Amino acid sequence: MACLYTIQEIAGKGRGVLAATSITKGTRIISEPPLFRVFRGGSSKEQLHEAILKTIADLNGEQRQQFLALHNAFDDESGPELGRVRTNALPLGSDAIEGGIFLDSSRINHSCIQNAQNTWNEDLQKLTIHALRDISEGEEITIFYLTDRPNRQARSEALLSSFRFTCSCSLCSLPTNERHKSDTNLDEIKRLDELIGDGMTIFSAPLQALHNVRKLLALLDNEGFADASVPRAYYDAFQIAITHGDMARASIFAERAASNRIMERYAKDPSEHSAYGYTGKWRTEMVDIPSGLDKDAYEGWLWKEEQNLPGDNDINMEYLGIIDGFHYSPIKHWCFLGEIIEVETIFRLRLIVKDKANHRVPIAFHTDEGGQELDQALLQHGYTVAILYAEHHGFLDMTEGIRHEVPSNIKIFPLPSRMPREMKTIAPPRPGFWWADSFSAP
Numbered sequence: 001m002a003c004l005y006t007i008q009e010i011a012g013k014g015r016g017v018l019a020a021t022s023i024t025k026g027t028r029i030i031s032e033p034p035l036f037r038v039f040r041g042g043s044s045k046e047q048l049h050e051a052i053l054k055t056i057a058d059l060n061g062e063q064r065q066q067f068l069a070l071h072n073a074f075d076d077e078s079g080p081e082l083g084r085v086r087t088n089a090l091p092l093g094s095d096a097i098e099g100g101i102f103l104d105s106s107r108i109n110h111s112c113i114q115n116a117q118n119t120w121n122e123d124l125q126k127l128t129i130h131a132l133r134d135i136s137e138g139e140e141i142t143i144f145y146l147t148d149r150p151n152r153q154a155r156s157e158a159l160l161s162s163f164r165f166t167c168s169c170s171l172c173s174l175p176t177n178e179r180h181k182s183d184t185n186l187d188e189i190k191r192l193d194e195l196i197g198d199g200m201t202i203f204s205a206p207l208q209a210l211h212n213v214r215k216l217l218a219l220l221d222n223e224g225f226a227d228a229s230v231p232r233a234y235y236d237a238f239q240i241a242i243t244h245g246d247m248a249r250a251s252i253f254a255e256r257a258a259s260n261r262i263m264e265r266y267a268k269d270p271s272e273h274s275a276y277g278y279t280g281k282w283r284t285e286m287v288d289i290p291s292g293l294d295k296d297a298y299e300g301w302l303w304k305e306e307q308n309l310p311g312d313n314d315i316n317m318e319y320l321g322i323i324d325g326f327h328y329s330p331i332k333h334w335c336f337l338g339e340i341i342e343v344e345t346i347f348r349l350r351l352i353v354k355d356k357a358n359h360r361v362p363i364a365f366h367t368d369e370g371g372q373e374l375d376q377a378l379l380q381h382g383y384t385v386a387i388l389y390a391e392h393h394g395f396l397d398m399t400e401g402i403r404h405e406v407p408s409n410i411k412i413f414p415l416p417s418r419m420p421r422e423m424k425t426i427a428p429p430r431p432g433f434w435w436a437d438s439f440s441a442p
Ligand SMILES: C[S@@+](CC[C@H](N)C(=O)[O-])C[C@H]1O[C@@H](n2cnc3c(N)ncnc32)[C@H](O)[C@@H]1O
Pocket: 012, 013, 014, 015, 016, 070, 071, 073, 087, 088, 106, 107, 108, 109, 110, 111, 163, 164, 165, 166, 167, 168, 169
């Protein structure tokens, strides 16, 4: 196969790697054994230096010259050998304590919005560089040197201290207002990542966790990040679905997570995963994967879109903003509508209502009077409950619904609801009228 890249001078970056032809997403651009390996863990700088000198002494003359021709960003403090290793070593595995020096791959410059991914392939004992998206002929091939992607300031500091350069990539060069927007999105990506990674939400509020994965994927897509965060997010969605017995969705998420053998196996039979059916509350079978839906409806089904209240243990910036400089308040207005199907008044009031998608939604009354403040005559089957700014809550008994705390946010109508097709975003509230826009009498 013809070589897909050339190594050339790039203004302001020394040398770099350019696409010699147009390269399609997923293509393996480079597959390269290391010139030599370096153990990075445990040893002091002096020990490392000594080990490197020994390794270099074992190289032949040509190899030594090739190594010494690589860039050295630490000339002033580390000397020619150690400096070059610090500048050019690429990790041999995701948590590896071993790095490798590569004659071609080590020429690849960094971008905070990289178009290629470096991976150590243990089977081949080679480093591979794959295209994360389509790359045009003449475009620079870039990888990401850091382990996570914080906002610009933090990225700059990390790149300067660990790699000794000021990044001139397209993300770091955005004009101030766009950079601000990009930083806000990066902060939100980090926040969602942490929320999804919190091991409890998968059990206490799986729907919220699933919706957070979807939001994360939309942000990654919007920002043009096509790296390993994308399959990782789908893997999170897979885990959420399979934990609750949802074979249909788990299979699709596994398919989207990555084209590796393990995920292909899970896509065929998600029940092989050890978390399968921890609860059965989302139980589906593979035959439940819908067919004949258009793309939007299919995605709506996949992400369980029908239940789209914001979560109550999550500061969701889509719904909330800091208005007075201190407190989060709704920045848009929404109202949950449900039809009463059961009334329980054992300790405090608990209603089971049917939402627009015919799901049973428990509403637990955690007001001071536990629901006694309501006109008890209105607690009738078939009547409609409207809750302004309702939030999704995961209860300890593993059910999900609404924990109602603010007495003034609820109205009950002695009318069966004619449910709007979607939970509507309604006009700004006018006292006494806020509910009228989203409620229609039969
Ligand atoms: C591993 S080397 C990459 C190849 C190097 N440009 C060369 O000439 O061999 C890392 C060095 O490349 C330069 N570099 C990499 N990415 C850069 C970027 N985004 N902006 C500016 N310089 C960059 C820095 O000098 C950094 O220390």
